[in-house]
Amino acid sequence: MAQERVAYVNGKIVPESQAVVSIRDRGFLQGDAVFDTTRTFGHRIFRLDEHLDRFFLSLKYMRIDPGLSKQEFARLTMEVLEANLPLINDDDDYWVSQRVSRGVMVDGEYKPTVVIECAPLPFDVRAKYYRDGLPVVVPSVRRTPPEAQSPRAKVHNYVNLVQAELEAKAHNPDAWPILLDTNGNLAEGPGSNIFVVRNGELLTPKEQYVLSGISRRVTIEIAQELGIAVHEADIDLYDAYTADEAFVTSTSFCICPVSSVNGSDIGDGSVPGPVTERLTKAYSGMVGIDVEAQYLARLER
Ligand code: PMP
DSSP states (O other), X not given: OOOXXXXXXXXXEEEGGGOOOOTTOHHHHHOOEEEEEEEEETTEEOOHHHHHHHHHHHHHHTTOOXXXXXHHHHHHHHHHHXXXXXXSOTTOXXXXXXXXXXXXXXXTEEEEEEEEEEEEOOHHHHHHHHXXXXXXXOOSSOOOOTTTSOTTSOBSOOHHHHHHHHHHHHHOTTOEEOOBOTTSSBOEETTEEEEEEETTEEEEOOGGGSOOOHHHXXXXXXXXXXXOOEEEOOOOHHHHHTOSEEEEEETTTEEEEEEEETTEESTTSOSSOHHHHHHHHHHHHHHXXXXXXXXXXXXXX
16 A cells, blocks of 8 residues: 555656646746645545536636646646555545646746645644634735635635634634735635525625635535525624624535634624524535534544
8 A cells, every 4th residue: 555645747656755836937937827626525525526626717817728628637636646546544534636827938838737636634733723713814915806806716826814824823823824915805815715694694705805604605505495584794803893693605515604803702602503503504414514513522632
């Protein structure tokens, strides 16, 4: 059994230690690259087609031709995943990512760099957030507005979100940043969308200002099935501070409750609230894994 994970790089599946890209790569030099990330649940990949659809929209936005079809990405993704699955325990799962940069100039033209890779999900470090909730901090840095660079595309340039994270974590190392958009409404965090619950209904920022998270879409689908109304809305800090419940969604978290915003408790600060709990249970049913239990089990080790 191989002991090192493998990755696909430009036509070959190689051990990760040999998976390298050029110092002249535009992804490295300028963040000029696109990616997407799904995950496994119980070692089964989740909504790969939907992630690849979003990936190809991001590529189109960035005017990068990856030189491979969606079907080829799907096949190669499964090949890389299957080679890596024997390396994790039954109760672990992977993030599974496709990445394409504009690449390196060869004979006057850019030749794209294509990478497909797996990374173990960080269950241990994030488990406490399912017990305690996420302490959200809203940093002064605003999310890049659509006029500057569309937040709907999933590109390698995360500097705006990184600045936000540095600022939030300087206040509290456990803080989870959620940025405002340039209009002063909640937008998103580095890797997560946000929802608030008010009077039994869900509010989430408008899609123009955030990444259309697949977990955000799953949550909206589930809410509709459960008869919970969902509104895309401008949500300001008043809405956040006075919300009955709040939670973030992401590929890794699925749904994770928020306990406070800028030190102000959501409700009485206990988590999860009843709507968040109902949605999380339904999410778990859909993916075939008890999402919350998978995280909480790590606290007992
Ligand atoms: N916003 C940003 C900026 C992200 O990077 C992510 C993670 N892909 C999300 C939201 C959540 O999206 P998803 O549910 O597809 O993981």
